[in-house]
Amino acid sequence: MLHSSARRVLAMTMSAELHVTRERADAIAAPPASARLRRYARPALGLLLPLGLALFWELWVWLGYSNGRLVPPPTKIFATVMELAKSGELTRHITATVSRVAAGFGLGVVAGTVLGAISGYWGLARQLLDPTVQALRAIPSIAWVPLFILWLGIFETSKIALIAVGVFFPVYLGVMGAILAVDRKIVEVGRIFRLSGPAMIRRILLPAVLPAYVVALRVGLGLGWMFVVAAEFMGASEGLGYLLIDGQQLGKPAQIVAAIVIFAILGKTTDWLIEVATAPLLRWQDAFGRQSGAA
Amino acid sequence: MLALDRVGKTYPNGVHALERFSARIKPGEIVAIIGGSGCGKSTLLRAIAGLDRASTGTVTLDDAAITAPHAKIGIIFQEPRLLPWLSVADNIGFGLSDLPADIRREKVDRALTRVGLADKAKAWPRELSGGQAQRVAIARALVPQPEVLLLDEPFSALDAFTRRDLQDHLLDLWKDTRPTLILVTHDVDEAVVLADRVLVMRPRPGRLFEVINVNLARPRDRASPLFENFKRHVLTALDRSLDRNIPDADPKSMAGEAMWW
Numbered sequence: 352m353l354h355s356s357a358r359r360v361l362a363m364t365m366s367a368e369l370h371v372t373r374e375r376a377d378a379i380a381a382p383p384a385s386a387r388l389r390r391y392a393r394p395a396l397g398l399l400l401p402l403g404l405a406l407f408w409e410l411w412v413w414l415g416y417s418n419g420r421l422v423p424p425p426t427k428i429f430a431t432v433m434e435l436a437k438s439g440e441l442t443r444h445i446t447a448t449v450s451r452v453a454a455g456f457g458l459g460v461v462a463g464t465v466l467g468a469i470s471g472y473w474g475l476a477r478q479l480l481d482p483t484v485q486a487l488r489a490i491p492s493i494a495w496v497p498l499f500i501l502w503l504g505i506f507e508t509s510k511i512a513l514i515a516v517g518v519f520f521p522v523y524l525g526v527m528g529a530i531l532a533v534d535r536k537i538v539e540v541g542r543i544f545r546l547s548g549p550a551m552i553r554r555i556l557l558p559a560v561l562p563a564y565v566v567a568l569r570v571g572l573g574l575g576w577m578f579v580v581a582a583e584f585m586g587a588s589e590g591l592g593y594l595l596i597d598g599q600q601l602g603k604p605a606q607i608v609a610a611i612v613i614f615a616i617l618g619k620t621t622d623w624l625i626e627v628a629t630a631p632l633l634r635w636q637d638a639f640g641r642q643s644g645a646a
Numbered sequence: 647m648l649a650l651d652r653v654g655k656t657y658p659n660g661v662h663a664l665e666r667f668s669a670r671i672k673p674g675e676i677v678a679i680i681g682g683s684g685c686g687k688s689t690l691l692r693a694i695a696g697l698d699r700a701s702t703g704t705v706t707l708d709d710a711a712i713t714a715p716h717a718k719i720g721i722i723f724q725e726p727r728l729l730p731w732l733s734v735a736d737n738i739g740f741g742l743s744d745l746p747a748d749i750r751r752e753k754v755d756r757a758l759t760r761v762g763l764a765d766k767a768k769a770w771p772r773e774l775s776g777g778q779a780q781r782v783a784i785a786r787a788l789v790p791q792p793e794v795l796l797l798d799e800p801f802s803a804l805d806a807f808t809r810r811d812l813q814d815h816l817l818d819l820w821k822d823t824r825p826t827l828i829l830v831t832h833d834v835d836e837a838v839v840l841a842d843r844v845l846v847m848r849p850r851p852g853r854l855f856e857v858i859n860v861n862l863a864r865p866r867d868r869a870s871p872l873f874e875n876f877k878r879h880v881l882t883a884l885d886r887s888l889d890r891n892i893p894d895a896d897p898k899s900m901a902g903e904a905m906w907w
Contacts (some may be wrong), residue, residue: 536723540727543697543720554743
């Protein structure tokens with residue numbers, strides 16, 4: 352009696368184990384579906400709140416609880432965008448803004464990278480240059496606007512200069528800090544294998560600095576988008592910043608919100624472009640986000 | 647022949663790390679340098695590697711003075727120091743960039759197999775365990791076939807089991823080309839299992855205290871009474887080196903003893 356019950360228990364355990372094994376095999380075969388779900392469901396989760404709010408506001412205005420004059424409902428904003436797009440205005444404004452950001456970002460990145468690299472690499476240059484740059488950094492960049500207009504005129508040059516100043520500082524600091532932070536122990540590996548100066552830069556310093564550089568570029572780009580608005584506030588006849596001012600002066604809140612939404616889309620897209628373009632170079636990184644599957 | 651002639655080092659901050667260290671180490675010899683902390687072991691090794699210049703005295707390899715890193719001298723540090731942005735295979739091939747790609751690949755492949763990491767060729771360093779990473783570091787240092795390989799406490803960060811495993815593995819790899827090995831360690835067991843000669847140093851300032859020849863056939867049995875005997879011998883020398891009441895041996899006879907093999 353006892354014997355047979357023990358055997359039954361044993362048989363049960365075994366079948367349970369078998370069951371577990373089979374389940375595990377299923378789990379190994381299954382991931383594609385669940386992984387795909389996770390991959391698309393997570394970003395969708397982030398869309399839930401803004402879409403919900405938009406839908407709520409649309410209904411609220413539609414039901415007549417608000418006239419939606421100062422805060423236009425989504426459909427009205429969408430209609431404004433379509434209207435601007437149809438007349439070709441939208442393309443003109445976007446082109447103007449994007450080309451300003453591109454030019455300013457390009458100049459700021461080149462200057463920030465070159466000076467940051469010099470300051471990071473040569474101690475003497477850092478002692479000469481860095482205090483001045485740090486002092487200039489303490490000036491709120493918008494404070495340059497009147498001077499830039501006097502020096503460079505009211506048109507494109509002063510706007511691009513302002514954006515470039517905004518982009519310069521984070522890139523300069525990022526590059527300098529990253530070079531200073533390169534692990535001496537890794538540099539020693541380069542010395543042991545007798546790398547020449549240029550080889551040391553190419554094979555040790557550049558790859559070591561790259562992650563921090565990408566972050567600096569992304570911060571710089573963010574500031575570029577911030578400063579293009581300021582630049583276009585100071586007397587522009589086209590550009591998304593002009594749409595904002597125009598919307599304010601003529602009382603068209605839908606146009607203002609439309610411009611803001613387009614800014615958000617452009618900013619996010621360009622940031623994403625940097626991320627995607629540099630991702631293959633940074634695959635080696637042991638990032639927390641990557642391990643937990645947040646990427 | 648690696649010759650150290652009265653090598654001394656005083657750092658710019660005034661610390662007198664090493665004084666008049668002389669030794670002659672013949673090709674293929676395995677020498678362990680052991681001593682309490684602050685006895686200048688690492689300073690000495692960095693001077694031989696050409697990473698830091700000695701303040702006094704000379705290091706010569708086959709009559710060439712070593713003042714900067716040399717192609718025939720490799721080093722393995724306490725940490726693997728792999729380049730995190732290179733795959734395991736590219737890390738091993740790091741010192742071979744002058745060679746054509748196909749020869750480089752062949753050498754790297756052979757080294758990967760030799761250290762038992764053929765399946766990790768494409769892995770990133772972060773994906774390796776501590777022992778695996780140090781194997782890669784050993785392969786990276788050995789692949790250019792140095793005549794002298796310096797090891798600065800190479801296994802001290804590893805657990806006891808992995809450490810033994812790598813000690814045996816190092817000896818096995820050493821048999822391929824028989825480079826001179828100079829091993830800085832604070833592990834008596836490690837010194838006796840690997841070395842032909844153990845140089846015991848004493849601190850403040852770092853200097854040579856005693857030379858012990860380990861006349862034991864390889865492979866060495868860590869449990870044998872003879873092995874224990876040599877360990878005790880080294881331990882006694884270490885204890886004596888830290889006792890301030892025991893004077894240094896006559897420098898002239900010391901130099902002579904260090905040169906004897």
